[in-house]
Amino acid sequence: MVPRELPAAIAHFAGRAEELTALDMSLDRVSGNGSAGVIAMAAIGGMAGVGKTAVALHWAHRIAARFPDGQLYAGLRGFSPSGDPVPTARVVRGFLDALGVAPQAVPADADAQAGLYRSVLAGRRMLVVLDNARDAAQVRPLLPGSADCLVVVTSRGQLTGLAATEGARLLTLGLRSRGNTRSLRRMSMGLGFR
Numbered sequence: 001m002v003p004r005e006l007p008a009a010i011a012h013f014a015g016r017a018e019e020l021t022a023l024d025m026s027l028d029r030v031s032g033n034g035s036a037g038v039i040a041m042a043a044i045g046g047m048a049g050v051g052k053t054a055v056a057l058h059w060a061h062r063i064a065a066r067f068p069d070g071q072l073y074a075g076l077r078g079f080s081p082s083g084d085p086v087p088t089a090r091v092v093r094g095f096l097d098a099l100g101v102a103p104q105a106v107p108a109d110a111d112a113q114a115g116l117y118r119s120v121l122a123g124r125r126m127l128v129v130l131d132n133a134r135d136a137a138q139v140r141p142l143l144p145g146s147a148d149c150l151v152v153v154t155s156r157g158q159l160t161g162l163a164a165t166e167g168a169r170l171l172t173l174g175l176r177s178r179g180n181t182r183s184l185r186r187m188s189m190g191l192g193f194r
Contacts, residue, residue, distance in 0.1 A: 043168040
């Protein structure tokens with residue numbers, strides 16, 4: 001089973017060319033182009049509403065073909081006003097289901113499930129998108145152990161711990177430039193939005 005879990009990207013994405021180019025550099029570390037056993041990871045940070053998820057999903061769809069074994073996605077609700085963050089054990093279990101692991105083959109212990117998840121991903125070229133993470137502790141159990149995978153994380157926090165210990169490439173999104181905002185406004189007005 002090849003999971004294709006990415007939500008749809010926004011229809012009228014404009015701007016962010018510099019940020020997308022910076023994210024492209026994360027691809028250099030996938031599948032033997034970087035250090036053996038080092039996870040390729042991009043962590044996109046910024047304040048609420050700045051477009052972290054839009055950038056992550058736009059880029060993920062743009063590069064998805066480079067990951068023929070599939071794409072996994074989890075909304076972690078790290079800063080959701082409507083509830084607590086999603087427990088990592090629930091995300092791991094969902095990923096195992098998406099990867100076609102039979103329910104009877106899934107161990108009861110959460111650490112064993114995380115180990116099985118890493119084992120299933122070993123040798124596969126997978127893209128894993130973890131949206132709206134609360135902190136590095138919520139992300140770490142969801143990281144593959146394979147250098148053939150790429151992980152994209154979004155968070156209101158900067159996730160510097162992932163950069164320090166896992167080598168994540170950090171990208172901080174700021175507000176859009178005035179030119180990009182005007183371009184996006186013209187696009188939306190042309191479609192009848194105000």
